[in-house]
Amino acid sequence: MAIHVDRGTVPRVPDRSHVLRQGAHDQILGLLMLVTSVVVLLFPMATQDGPKDAQVNELVVGLVVAFAASTRLYRGGGLWSDAVVGVAGAWLIASPFVLGAQNTAVHTADRMLCIVAGSVLVVLSLVSAAVWWSDRAARQKSAGASHRE
Template sequence: MAVYHSHHAAVPPDQAHAFRQGIHDQVIGVVMFVASAALWIFPMATHDGAKDAQVNEAMLGAFLMFVVGLRMYRGSSWRSDAVVGLAGLWMIVSPYVLGLQETAVDNGSRVLDIAVGCVLVAASLVSLLIVRADRRAEAAEAARRRP
């Protein structure tokens, strides 16, 4: 019976930056893009919820698809992660700010808003942590190269 050793799955040091950058820009970007697309498409497809909630979801979803699309195309920085995180926070609180919690018909819209908001906030936090880890690793590598 073979024993699995974790060092076999390690990324070589010379490829670590590219690996972190790929996860940051592509994998996390796809998660953000899918969440943004769901936010934009789902209310239009179902015609469920209050009109103010649908306008909020459609506008923010379209804006986020643009921001995340640019993020995936050109690479990202902490600014795009902050924009996505703030938009996610807005989606979490928007059902309560817009007063959606008082009508029974809007439960689906509220659940969608909160779920997509949580995904966006979590993805932006993970993305910011990856940027931080990459910067620390690059600084450590630069310090190691100095005499």
Template sequence: MARETPEMREDGATPAARRAAARRRALRKGQHDDIVSVLMLIAGAALFFGPWVAGQMADNARDASSNELVMGLIVVFVAGRRLSRGAGVCSDLVILLAGGWMIAAPFVLGRGDTRVNGPSTFDITVGIVLAVLALVGLGLLRAARGPGRRARHA
């Protein structure tokens, strides 16, 4: 067992370990909160404005359009919160659920076999992007916690 020196804290962290933890926090702040959140915000905006850009608001695809609008609002709200307050497990899980719903929505809402194939492809693509971003966010969040926070077994 190593002898405790004055520069070691109560948890046994040396100055080098504290610097490494600070670098992990900086990595999390730079990559996780900013880059991943901005990509989620772009995907949410694409969902929200997609029906208007594609001109589907006048078509009979009201269920698809309202689904995209609601999910786009949820994703934009959560991504905006992540940018302002920082990310957490809860926000990543909400984005993961939204992505999963966007993948399943064309089949659950019965649009998988309609003559209009564009919205289904768009919904599934954005859902996959959201799910991947949420999983990357969860992975970066876990990596930022570092080995010191994991449970130790004797």
């Protein structure tokens, strides 16, 4: 059994800036999203403040964000995970007002948690999307430069 080794090729060196941007996108921002989802999941349960409608809403949103964040930590993320987290954050911001308009009691602590956590999730998803787009642009630019050589 013979092993063929092509001695004319040079092993490809990974682009360090791409690896750094990918790590920031998938690992750092994903971990911050996961921590925020854990706060949204555990805070209402630990304090037992507020009505059950608001707690169920926070539970569902927290589970969605936890799933999206843990998936991006495990497999890597893309614009879909950023969009899911951004939409979940936007819903958290709007939910106290939407649930309150339906004559559902929303406790002040729940309202503040939803607005703050939702804002954090929206900002994290926007930063994550910006990192993804800048990485994509840099990779296309480096690919274009390598084709010209």
